Amino acid sequence: MQTLSQRWSMLEPDVTVVGPDDDRPRPAVILFHGCGGLRGHLPKYAAAAKAAGWRAFIVDSYAPRGWSRQFAMAIVCTGVLLHGSQRAGDVLAALHGVSQRPDVDASKIVLAGWSHGGWGIMEAMSSDRAAGRLGVADPGAVPLDGVVGTWLAYPYVGIGAFNRMRPWRHCPKTVAVISRTDHLTTVRNAERVHDMVRNCGADVETWIADGTHSFDEPMTAPPMRYHPELAAEAERRFVALLNDVAVAPGV
Known part of the structure; x- marks a missing residue:
């Protein structure tokens, strides 16, 4: 079983870093894709973070494992491999690695996840991080104190997310995006999960977007459909979260 350092060494070569061209310690946002893999919308969010003075780190969980999009769609999206509890190992490893960079302010980090990536973040926030949990040998080796915010875009909270009601x-501070016509969850179920997070003391803002699952991803794969206006609003809310939790140096 990998340690957090070993997992980060595996992931880091395929991490895309976006940010101002300087070496100043800046707040950082770490982005985790959905079960379909890295798609064209995450670089847009990363560019928006850069414009706000943040560093953004897009973590590809599939390329380091040698998995294609087709493989992931068939195996991860169907729940055969890499459940949210295992993806949480990537979340913690990325937090561990990014926090050690001299150009990052480790006290001001936001974790951002879309669908399956949001599931992984929720597992990282709620799990008992005893040795061997979450797919890594030492999940408790990285503190969570520096995580000042989470962005959860239509996170997977369906029946396969067994721990969705486990307290964080x-x-x-959290912004949770709910898709009104999400085929993977009802609005009522999603609101119930996010209310649980709110009950732990988190400042949770929920936004019910009048779109499908993955409405901000520029593609159409029924029942999912791209909605450019909602995508723009999601990006605005994403940047608003960053500005709410940390003041970034000027670009």
């Missing part, structure tokens, strides 16, 4: 152990 670390409760940062």
Whole structure:
């Protein structure tokens, strides 16, 4: 079983870093894609973070494992491999690695996840991080204190997310995006999950977007459909979260 350092060494070569061209310690946002893999919308969010003075780190969980999009769609999206509890190992490893960079302010980090990536973040926030949990040998080796916010875009909270009602152990400010016509969850179920997070003391803002699952991803794969106006609003709310939790140096 990998340690956090080993997992980060595996992931880091395929991490895309976006940010101002300087070496100043800046707040950082770490982005985790959905079960379909890295798609064209995450670089747009990363560019928006850069414009706000943040560093953005897009973590590809598939390329380091040698997985294609087709493989992931068939195996991850169907729940055969890499459940949210295992993806949480990537979340913690990325937090561990990014926090050690001299150009990052480790006290001001936001974790941002879309669908399956949001599931992984929620597992990282709620799980008992005893040795061997979450797919890594030492999940408790990285503190969560520096996580000042989470962005959860239509996170997977369906029946396969067995721990979705488990209280969070670390409760940062959270923006939770719910898709009104999400085929993977009802609005009522999603609101119930996010109310649980709110009950742990987190400042949770929920936005019910009048779109499908993955409405901000520029593609159409029924029942999912791209909605450019909602995508623009999601990006605006994403940047608003960053500005709410940390003041970034000027670009």
